[in-house]
Amino acid sequence: MSIDVESFTPFFSLAGGIVIGMAAAVLVLFNGRIAGISGILGGLLGASRDDSGWRAAFIAGLIGAPILASALGQPISPDIQAGWGEIIVAGFLVGVGTRYASGCTSGHGVCGISRGSIRSLAATATFMATGFVTVFVLRHLVGG
Structure with a gap:
C-alpha cells in the first residue's frame, strides 16, 4: 500500500475534523440538536416554518464550504x-x-x-x- 503524497493533507483533514466537532458541539449546546445530516435534511424537507431556518443554514454551510475553499485557492476535485x-x-x-x-x-x-x-x-x-x-x-x- 502506498500513500499518494500529493493528495495527503493531514493538516487540512485535522482542521476539518476540528471544525466538524466544534459545529456539532455548538449545535447541541445552543440548539439541543444532534448534527446528523440525514435528520437535518429530512427535517428540512418536512419541517415547520420555525424549524427550517437553522436546518437551511446548516445545509447551506455544507454546500458553501467547498465552494469557499475552492475560491480561496484550495481546489476541490474528487476523483x-x-x-x-x-x-x-x-x-x-x-x-x-x-x-x-x-x-x-x-x-x-x-x-x-x-x-x-x-x-x-x-x-x-x-x-x-x-x-x-x-x-x-x-x-x-x-x-x-
Whole structure:
C-alpha cells in the first residue's frame, strides 16, 4: 500500500475534523440538536416554518464550504471512479441504510459515539464494515 503524497493533507483533514466537532458541539449546546445530516435534511424537507431556518443554514454551510475553499485557492476535485448509475444506486442504498439505522455516519459516528451511545457504536461499526466489504468485493472480486 502506498500513500499518494500529493493528495495527503493531514493538516487540512485535522482542521476539518476540528471544525466538524466544534459545529456539532455548538449545535447541541445552543440548539439541543444532534448534527446528523440525514435528520437535518429530512427535517428540512418536512419541517415547520420555525424549524427550517437553522436546518437551511446548516445545509447551506455544507454546500458553501467547498465552494469557499475552492475560491480561496484550495481546489476541490474528487476523483470518483463510478458512473452516474452506480452513484445513484449507492446514494439510494445509503439513504435506505440511514433509515434502518435511524441516522447517518455524522449523527452516529460523530455525535452518538461521543455521547457514549452503544446503538451509535453498533451503527458506525456496521457502516464501516459494510464499506470495507464493499470495497474489497468491488476491487478484488468484481473489478479485478
